[in-house]
Amino acid sequence: MMATLLNRKKKVDDLAETAGTSLAADAFRRMSRSPVAIVGAVLVAAFVLLAIFAPFLAPKDPFVRYPELVENLRAGFVPGPQPGFLLGSDELGRDFFSRLLVASQQSLVVGVGATIVGLVIGMTIGVAAGAFGGWVDTALMRFTDILLSVPSLLLAISIAALFSRGSQTTVIIAVAIVSVPIFARLLRGAMLAQRHSDHVLAATALGVKRSTIVFRHMLPNSLGPVIVQATLTLATSIIDAAALSFLGLGDPDPNRAEWGLMLSKSQTYFDVKPELAFYPAAAIIVVALGFTLLGESLRESLDPKNRR
């Protein structure tokens, strides 16, 4: 009798166990079926691989002025493609193609660096505001309001201009600060929603310490929107960094290969050789597009409203 009862109990439990898939697994499954996500992922993967292996892929040294190109440089003429130089010369007689490839490194470093710095600062503010609430929350959020009230590029320009000499680090800092208020607000909102959730109440009812509640129960459940935003921020960071370089607020070293700087230098030669502007611009657009597509499809697939 007891055995059959236990058996029946087990059966009921087994039947009831039509467990759903986890959100992460579900999101991945949905992304792998979405053409938009695949295009985004391929573009991003190509860009990252290119950036890592650029020094080996570049056919020529990007920093050397090749005599065979330099001797053909004339006012109003920049040598075009020729054997050994796929896209011809840049305005100083260096291999344009190799420079274009190597420049991807700068974009990757600045994009990822700025996003990480922005994430760290933004998340610290967001966690503090969401965990403490009250006047801490109010003070921090008014601070982010101030940052948000200035148009993002203008803010980045102002911050970059504060440094007497531009460098890669100053560009990263300037671009990162622009993304800080967005991360802070997103995380704070998600944390506040978690604060009143059942499982946080349940953990509180067990006497769990406040720090444990914040870092184990509230924070991990609030990261979804932040991850999506980080992917999108990679795109805007790359664009903003290029814009700063274009405006001359980046590293002033003219030897440096960087898409924004290349665009800026190409202006003088726009009538003569528009490719000098076209290729770096296209590179920025394609990379930004890749991250945006990936981020948007990540957002869509993580949206519980789209779950089936």
Added chain:
Amino acid sequence: MALLEVRDLTVTFQRKGSAPFNAVDGVSFDVDPGQTVGLVGESGCGKSVTSLAIMGLLPKRGNRVGGTVSYEGTDLLTLSDRQMRDRRGRDLGMVFQDPLSSLNPVIPIGIQVTEVLERHRGMARKKAMVEAAGLLDKVGIPDPTRRLTEYPHQLSGGMRQRALIAIALAVQPRLLIADEPTTALDVTIQAQILALLKELVTDSGTALIMITHDLGVVAGLCDEVNVLYAGRVVEKAERHELFAQPRHPYTHGLLASIPRLDGARGERLNPIRGSVSDNIPWDTGCAFAPRCPNALEVCTQVTPPQEDIGGGRLLRCHNPVRPGTPAVEEVSV
């Protein structure tokens, strides 16, 4: 001496721009060690707020809690946040209504069980894991070591509630508050969970406060029942007495409104008319009067006092149901 003495517990919601509202209004009851006490009433009668007030889980802002809640002689309401945190989980455990949303979805069950052991017993993670497997086994979760590594969504509803009960009882609190622990489960699982709760509290001598709107749960589990209406206890009785002879028209109505399988075909249900929002303030009369079939003129003019009617029963009514009135009145079809 009672384990928990709740005296004149009053919770007032104070919201900007609206009059203060007493969600719980002078509720008193005792819980003896090992005893199961039921708090029964429909949605909005203040039963959950009572449990949150005892646990000290009501948000500070906008709520005022009055009266005393003494646990072994210490008034829990006067303790500091830190002292109260040390007691929650260790002296007082709580099981909530919705087992899925009460578990953290992003960390494995094991961490959530060991968390409370690490917190209150100071156990190391490894040792706590072994203990946790034993706890899951005790609440009837098969293959506990595997389950410890799984996430809440991988468990069935019944298993999740079992896990929550295991967590609540991990440090063997002397008092467990169960707030509608079976409402979110389907009927087969409900019975299992109730049987499990009963077994566990009997074995360990834990006192249980059972909060429910389901009189079936009360019948199966509680020693003593407090029926709440609009924040006050309207009737309090030992379980058998209450079912055999409800005296308050509200209790009577609750019992009469349960559909019966053995009733005649075509028999109408006997609902209590109106809803909880159709009440008058307690200080002008009886809050239940507008819905009460027994209401007299005095009910809307004088607040009924709580009276001891003998046999450990308390009643708050001007015109109680006479003993012997059938639970289901004849309804002509």
